[in-house]
Amino acid sequence: MRAVMVVAVDAKGFVYVQREFRYPVNRIIYELPSGRVDAKETPLEAGKRELREEAGLVAQSWKALGIRYSSPSLSDVKYYFLLARRLRSVTSQPDSTEWIQGEWVSYTQLRKMLKNGTLPGINSLAACALYHFFLGK
Numbered sequence: 001m002r003a004v005m006v007v008a009v010d011a012k013g014f015v016y017v018q019r020e021f022r023y024p025v026n027r028i029i030y031e032l033p034s035g036r037v038d039a040k041e042t043p044l045e046a047g048k049r050e051l052r053e054e055a056g057l058v059a060q061s062w063k064a065l066g067i068r069y070s071s072p073s074l075s076d077v078k079y080y081f082l083l084a085r086r087l088r089s090v091t092s093q094p095d096s097t098e099w100i101q102g103e104w105v106s107y108t109q110l111r112k113m114l115k116n117g118t119l120p121g122i123n124s125l126a127a128c129a130l131y132h133f134f135l136g137k
Contacts, residue, residue, distance in 0.1 A: 017119065
């Protein structure tokens with residue numbers, strides 16, 4: 001299976017995070033926009049779709065940050081991590097089974113969320129690390 005995760009960064013350097021109910025863990029967690037790459041989609045097409053559906057955002061600038069396996073000892077899920085910039089707002093279109101609330105956080109806030117576990121998903125951690133390397137920090 002292939003999946004995509006998007007690091008959406010606005011002109012001021014703020015990063016879009018979302019609170020979403022996740023059925024496997026039966027709770028609301030913070031994470032970055034993400035989802036499955038459908039069979040006839042490229043990872044970029046999936047990233048654009050997920051960002052529009054979940055966050056109500058469209059990006060004019062896209063950059064591949066890397067590809068990583070989510071948990072190679074347990075599954076073959078391959079994540080494509082993308083950076084989205086030069087954003088504009090559109091109407092979000094989440095799936096009928098999704099409950100999502102988004103917010104913008106500073107890079108400093110994002111790092112705190114990662115450190116204290118507020119952003120608990122390992123894929124969000126990988127995406128943010130790849131973004132950190134992209135920034136050259």
